[in-house]
Amino acid sequence: MANEAVTREFEVTLEVPVTDPAEMSGAERRAALVSVGRAEACLAGWKTRLVNAERDQHGVEAVERVLREELQSSRREATRDVKSSAQLAELPVTSAGLEAGEIPAGHARLIARAASEGPIDESVLAEAAQRENYDKFAKTLRSHQQEMSDDDGQSIFDRQRENRTARAFVSRETGMFVLSGEFDPTTGAHIDTVLAAKERELWNAEDPKSRRTPQQRMADALAELILEPGKGKAKGIALMVVADYDVVNQELVNARLADGSPIPTSELIRLACDADLLPGVFRTATQEMNLGRKRRTASDAQRAALIYRDKECIGCGASAHRCFAHHVQFWRNGGPTDFANLVLVCNKCHHSIHDDGWEVTCESDTGRRSVNPPPDPFPDSGVDTYRPAQRNSVLLN
Numbered sequence: 001m002a003n004e005a006v007t008r009e010f011e012v013t014l015e016v017p018v019t020d021p022a023e024m025s026g027a028e029r030r031a032a033l034v035s036v037g038r039a040e041a042c043l044a045g046w047k048t049r050l051v052n053a054e055r056d057q058h059g060v061e062a063v064e065r066v067l068r069e070e071l072q073s074s075r076r077e078a079t080r081d082v083k084s085s086a087q088l089a090e091l092p093v094t095s096a097g098l099e100a101g102e103i104p105a106g107h108a109r110l111i112a113r114a115a116s117e118g119p120i121d122e123s124v125l126a127e128a129a130q131r132e133n134y135d136k137f138a139k140t141l142r143s144h145q146q147e148m149s150d151d152d153g154q155s156i157f158d159r160q161r162e163n164r165t166a167r168a169f170v171s172r173e174t175g176m177f178v179l180s181g182e183f184d185p186t187t188g189a190h191i192d193t194v195l196a197a198k199e200r201e202l203w204n205a206e207d208p209k210s211r212r213t214p215q216q217r218m219a220d221a222l223a224e225l226i227l228e229p230g231k232g233k234a235k236g237i238a239l240m241v242v243a244d245y246d247v248v249n250q251e252l253v254n255a256r257l258a259d260g261s262p263i264p265t266s267e268l269i270r271l272a273c274d275a276d277l278l279p280g281v282f283r284t285a286t287q288e289m290n291l292g293r294k295r296r297t298a299s300d301a302q303r304a305a306l307i308y309r310d311k312e313c314i315g316c317g318a319s320a321h322r323c324f325a326h327h328v329q330f331w332r333n334g335g336p337t338d339f340a341n342l343v344l345v346c347n348k349c350h351h352s353i354h355d356d357g358w359e360v361t362c363e364s365d366t367g368r369r370s371v372n373p374p375p376d377p378f379p380d381s382g383v384d385t386y387r388p389a390q391r392n393s394v395l396l397n
C-alpha cells in the first residue's frame with residue numbers, strides 16, 4: 001500500500017524481489033542497490049513534504065513530537081529533519097531532484113544548509129549533486145559558497161570560527177572518556193598535520209607484524225601530544241597553504257588549504273605572519289624533484305609538491321598528511337624516485353595497489369590521477385572480485 005503511494009506520487013518504483021541476494025549476480029545486486037538508493041531519496045522527498053505540511057498546520061513542536069513518537073527519532077534528528085525540510089521547501093530544483101530519486105537525501109540537506117548560510121546558485125549545485133559522491137560534493141559545495149560570497153568567503157570563515165566547539169565527558173554507556181571537537185578549516189588543518197606527523201612517528205616505531213589499528217594509533221597520538229608535550233611535535237610539514245600569484249595585479253589570489261578548501265585572503269595573511277615560510281614554487285624539472293635511484297623515500301620538497309598536486313589520497317580522498325608517496329613504476333622494478341613517478345596514496349589504497357593489483361591511471365587532459373580496480377579477471381562467471389596475495393605485507397615502495 002505504501003509502495004503504491006510512492007509509485008504514484010514520484011517516479012521511481014522499488015521492486016523488492018523474493019530472491020536471496022546471495023543468489024543474485026553481481027550486476028543484479030548492483031542494479032538493486034541503485035534502485036534502493038533512488039527509492040531512499042524519493043522517500044526522503046516525500047517525508048519532507050509531509051513534515052512541512054504537518055508543521056504548517058500544527059507548528060514545529062508538534063511535528064517534532066510526531067517524529068520522536070512515531071518514527072522513534074532522537075530529539076536531535078527530529079530537530080534536524082524539521083529544519084532541513086523547511087529549508088528544502090524554498091529550493092524547488094533540489095526538492096524535485098530529491099523526489100525524482102536523482103539527488104540523495106544527504107546531498108539535498110547540504111544544499112539546504114548552504115542556502116541558509118548565504119547566496120548559492122541552486123541549479124548548479126543540484127546538477128553536481130546528481131553526479132558526485134557525498135565527499136566530493138561537500139567540497140564542490142564549499143568552493144561554490146566561496147565563489148558566490150561577495151566578501152572572499154570571510155563571513156563563511158568567521159561563522160565557522162564562531163561555531164568552534166569541543167566536548168569532553170565520560171560516556172554513561174561504555175565508561176569511556178570521549179573527546180570531540182569542531183574547528184575552523186585552518187585550525188583543523190593545522191591540528192590534522194600535527195596529529196598525522198605524530199601518527200607517522202608511532203607507525204615507524206611499531207613492529208610491522210603487530211600493528212595498531214589506524215583508530216588506535218590516532219588515539220595514542222592524541223594522548224601523547226596532550227599528556228607528553230615535552231616530547232614535542234613530530235617533524236614534518238606543519239601546515240600547507242596554497243595561493244596563486246596574479247602577475248598582472250601583483251597579488252596573491254585563490255588562497256586554499258592543501259586539500260583545496262578555500263580560505264579568505266585575510267586568513268592567508270594571518271597565517272603567513274606566524275609561519276616559517278618555505279619557498280612555495282615547485283620547479284618540477286629540477287634536480288631536487290628527480291632523485292632517480294639515489295633514494296627510495298620521497299624528499300620533503302617532493303612530498304610538499306605531491307600534496308600540492310594530488311591534494312589527497314588519489315584513491316579514496318584520505319587526508320594528504322596520512323598518505324605515502326607511492327612509486328607508480330614500482331621501486332623494486334627499477335622505478336625512479338622522480339616527481340612524475342610518484343603519487344599520494346593512503347595505506348589502504350597502497351595495499352590495494354600492491355596486494356590486489358589496483359592500477360594508477362592519469363587522465364591525459366587534466367593530469368588527474370586515480371586508483372582503479374583491475375579489469376574483471378573472470379568476466380561473466382559471477383566472480384568479479386580479484387583476490388590474490390596476502391594482506392598486511394610490508395610495503396617497500
Ligand SMILES: [Zn+2]
Pocket residue numbers: 313314315316317318345346347348349350
Ligand atoms: Zn586511499
